[in-house]
Amino acid sequence: MSQRARLRDLGIPVGVLEPGPLNAITDVPGVRVGHITLNHAAGYEASVCTGVTAILPRSGDVFHRKCTAASHVINGFGKTAGLVQLDELGQLESPILLTNTMSVGAALEGGLRYLMLQDERIGGAAPVPNVVVGECNDGYLNDMRAMSVRPRHVIAAIDAASGGPVAEGAVGAGTGMRCCGWKGGIGTASRRVAGTRYTLGVLVLSNFGGAADLTILGVPVGRQLRPDQPLPQDGSIIMVVGTDLPWDALALRRLAARTAFGLARTGSVASHGSGDIAIAFSTAETQRPPYADGGRLATEAFHAVAEATEEAILNALTQAETTTGRGGRTVPALPLAETLALLQGDDGEQEDEDA
DSSP states (O other): OOSOOOTGGGTOOOSSSOOOSSSSGGGSTTOEEEEEEESGGGTOOTTOOEEEEEEEOSSSOTTTSOEEEEEEEEEEOOOOBSHHHHHHHTEEOSOEEEEEGGGHHHHHHHHHHHHHHHOTTBTTTBOOOOOEEEEEOOTTTSOGGGOOOOHHHHHHHHHTOBSSOOOOBSSGGGTTOEETTEEOEEEEEEEEOTTSSOEEEEEEEEEOOOGGGOOBTTBOHHHHSOOSSOOOSOOEEEEEEEEOOOOOHHHHHHHHHTHHHHHHHTTOOOOTTOEEEEEEEEOOSSOOOTTTTSSHHHHHHHHHHHHHHHHHHHHHHHHOOOEEOGGGOEEOOOOHHHHHHHHTTHHHHHHHHHO
16 A cells, blocks of 8 residues: 555544544635645755645734634643744734744744735834744754745745645645654644534644554554654644634633643653644634533534544644655655554454464
């Protein structure tokens, strides 16, 4: 089985809740995603293996039509930008930009330049926007010292953003990322909030964990499928949650915190050097009391975000292709045929027959 595929398309559903039509963060109305990939195939040196991913929370001018938002830090070993003001005011007023650790500055500048192109008053008569940037360290495959990501790449990623299916795996900011001993990167999934008309979507930049930790639907896959070359365990993950739930920032912070449960299901222990950070935003134009029903809606939403986070991480693994980067280093793709055999219990059945 050489072609990459999403886990659900391989006949392995994650959880019990209904996904949206695309099973992606773009199932939330108005949300768009764009990627710019910098690698050898795009004309760069072999040591360049990185990129930018932009999540636009709504159509139109997000700076003047801000979204309610919040963040949650599971482990703070990260170099993000913009989260202090986002949490202070409970507002998102820029695209959410994802890239590598040493390109946070370039992403911040690119986000500012994009917004200045939309409004010439910014930085003068209008306030300075709070641009939000998340990062993971892709230095195993990418020469971060080259600082190949420039502000123009960020603007291009924003301009490329669209609704519809989202490219996953080794693309955009996920180009050089690894996860649990195999190739990681971008993954996404969505859920209908049970009993409601609301949708919740998650997009992850996945770069965490060691091979022995990887768990898929309760099966300790990583203990049996070990990559040939052990990789560093420390890394990071950025989890972006979008929803049309009409919630305030406090409720969204609680929602962001529940990504930790989906992350843990895949085997993460939030190791010392792993920056594990979640950002949640709502596209709703108005807010309603989140607990008027005694918390039933909140519980359903928490269930949805845990499932969507888990599946988004697994989609990053099953979609990512084997990637070679700086110094000839190669990170293998998760072997799908062997993984499916373990999930379906084929190995155990064979052992029983042999016995």
